[in-house]
Amino acid sequence: MSPDDTTRSTDDLTVTVSGGSMGGLFTGIALDRAGHDVVVFEQSTGELRSRGGGIVAQRSVRRFLADHDVADPSGLTTTTSERRFLTADGDVRTATPDSMAFTSWDAVYRRLRDAFPDGRYHTGRRVDDVAPATGTVTFADGIERAADLVVAAEGGRSSTRAGLYPDVSPAFADYVAWRGVVPESDLPAAVVDTAADRFTFYQGDGLLFLSYFIPGADGGVEPGDRRLNWVWYDTLGERDRGRIFTDASGAERRFGVPPGGLRDPVERRRRDRASTTLPPTFAATVAATDEPFVQAIYDLAVPSMVVDRACLLGDAAFVARPHTAAGTAKAADDAVELAAALDDHDALDAALAAWDRERTDAGSRLVERGKRMGDDRLGLGG
Ligand SMILES: Cc1cc2nc3c(=O)[nH]c(=O)nc-3n(C[C@H](O)[C@H](O)[C@H](O)COP(=O)(O)OP(=O)(O)OC[C@H]3O[C@@H](n4cnc5c(N)ncnc54)[C@H](O)[C@@H]3O)c2cc1C
Incomplete structure (x- = not known):
C-alpha cells in the first residue's frame, strides 16, 4: 500500500x-x-440455479434476512420438533426433542437477489x-x-x-454426499408420515443418511407443497472409486456430478445399494428421486x-x-x-x-x- x-x-x-x-x-x-x-x-x-436444495436455516441466516429487511424468515422455512434415528429395519432407535428450521438454497438466493439493486449486480x-x-x-x-x-x-x-x-487447495475427505430432492406429492404416504415434523437419520456402517422437508420449488412451506431433501454420506466402493466423477458426457468432474449428470451404471449401482443397505423408508425416498446427484466432501482453510x-x-x-x-x-x-x-x-x-x-x-x-x-x-x- x-x-x-x-x-x-x-x-x-x-x-x-x-x-x-x-x-x-x-x-x-x-x-x-x-x-x-x-x-x-x-x-x-443469467440466474443461478440450485444444485440440490436443502440448507439448515441457522439463526445467522434468519437474522440476516430479518435485520436487513430481506424477508420474513418464517415465510421460507420449514420446521421440525424431533430428531429421530432409525434402525436398519426402519424402527425408531432414538427420538429426541429438537427444534430445527430448514430452507432451500433457491428460496434464500431469490430473496437476497431481489433485495440487491439490479444496476449493481452484473452477470x-x-x-x-x-x-x-x-x-x-x-x-x-x-x-x-x-x-x-x-x-x-x-x-x-x-x-x-x-x-x-x-x-x-481443497483436500478430498475420502467420502461423498449423494443427494436428492423429491416433491412431497411424489412420495409414498408412509415416507411422508415418517418424515413429517422430523429430522430423520440412519447411521450405518461407513454411511450416514438424513432427510428433512424444505420449501417446494415454488416456495410453498405447507404440507403437500414441500420437497423432501435427502443426503447420503458414503465412502466409495472399489468400482466407483475414481469413476463416479466422470459424468454422462464423459467429462471429468473433481467436485461432483450435478442432477441429471450421473452415468447410468453409477446411478443404477447407487439405487441397488439403497435398496439393500438403507431402512425401507429411505430406500423408498431414493427410489422416488428423479435425478440423484453427488458431491465430493472436502476441507479447505x-x-x-x-x-x-x-x-x-x-x-x-x-x-x-x-x-x-x-x-x-x-x-x-x-x-x-x-x-x-x-x-x-x-x-x-x-x-x-x-x-x-x-x-x-x-x-x-x-x-x-x-x-x-x-x-x-x-x-x-x-
Ligand atoms: C448455483 C449454486 C447452487 C448451490 N446449491 C446449494 C444447495 O442446494 N444446498 C447447499 O447446501 N449449498 C448449495 N450451494 C453452496 C452454498 O451456496 C455455499 O456453500 C455457501 O452458501 C457459501 O456460498 P459462497 O457464496 O461463499 O460460495 P458459492 O455459493 O460457491 O458461490 C460462489 C460464486 O462465485 C462465482 N464465481 C466464482 N469465481 C468467480 C470469478 N472469478 N468471477 C466472478 N464470479 C465468480 C460462482 O459462479 C458462484 O456463483 C450452492 C452454490 C451455488 C453456486
Whole structure:
C-alpha cells in the first residue's frame, strides 16, 4: 500500500465483490445498507440455479434476512420438533426433542437477489485477476476496475484464492454426499408420515443418511407443497472409486456430478445399494428421486482472509464439511462482521485486520469441527 492508502478511512468505500451467490449477496446487501458503494460481479450468465436444495436455516441466516429487511424468515422455512434415528429395519432407535428450521438454497438466493439493486449486480462478468495492493480487478475481457476494497466470494474453487495462496487447495475427505430432492406429492404416504415434523437419520456402517422437508420449488412451506431433501454420506466402493466423477458426457468432474449428470451404471449401482443397505423408508425416498446427484466432501482453510485490500469470504476462504450445516451461516456472519468492523474502525487497514483475526479464527475452528464430526460419523478415524 502507498502511504495514502494506509490512512484510507472506512467512510463511503467503493467495493468490488467477485461472485454473486450467497456470500456475494450477503456482502453486497450488508455493505450497501451500511452506506458503501458496492458492485457485484458474477461469472455465470443469467440466474443461478440450485444444485440440490436443502440448507439448515441457522439463526445467522434468519437474522440476516430479518435485520436487513430481506424477508420474513418464517415465510421460507420449514420446521421440525424431533430428531429421530432409525434402525436398519426402519424402527425408531432414538427420538429426541429438537427444534430445527430448514430452507432451500433457491428460496434464500431469490430473496437476497431481489433485495440487491439490479444496476449493481452484473452477470457474465468473470474476475480473472485481483491486484490486492491497489484494489484493482481485471475481468476476463481485459477491462479493469479499481476500488477501495475487493471481496472475493467466489466459492470453494476461487481463482482469486488460488492466486493469493497457490499452495492451498481443497483436500478430498475420502467420502461423498449423494443427494436428492423429491416433491412431497411424489412420495409414498408412509415416507411422508415418517418424515413429517422430523429430522430423520440412519447411521450405518461407513454411511450416514438424513432427510428433512424444505420449501417446494415454488416456495410453498405447507404440507403437500414441500420437497423432501435427502443426503447420503458414503465412502466409495472399489468400482466407483475414481469413476463416479466422470459424468454422462464423459467429462471429468473433481467436485461432483450435478442432477441429471450421473452415468447410468453409477446411478443404477447407487439405487441397488439403497435398496439393500438403507431402512425401507429411505430406500423408498431414493427410489422416488428423479435425478440423484453427488458431491465430493472436502476441507479447505486459508491462513488469512485478508491480503492488503483483498478479502476472501465464505467458501472461498473456508469450506467446512456439511455436517456442521454452517456454510451459508458462515458466509452471512462474514458479511455482517465485515460491515461491523468497517463501522467500528476509522482506518480501513485496522478494520480489515480486526475482521481477519476474528473470522479467520472462526473459519479455522469450524473446519476442524467438521473434520471431527465427519470422520467420526463415517467411521474414518482421525
Ligand atoms: C448455483 C449454486 C447452487 C448451490 N446449491 C446449494 C444447495 O442446494 N444446498 C447447499 O447446501 N449449498 C448449495 N450451494 C453452496 C452454498 O451456496 C455455499 O456453500 C455457501 O452458501 C457459501 O456460498 P459462497 O457464496 O461463499 O460460495 P458459492 O455459493 O460457491 O458461490 C460462489 C460464486 O462465485 C462465482 N464465481 C466464482 N469465481 C468467480 C470469478 N472469478 N468471477 C466472478 N464470479 C465468480 C460462482 O459462479 C458462484 O456463483 C450452492 C452454490 C451455488 C453456486
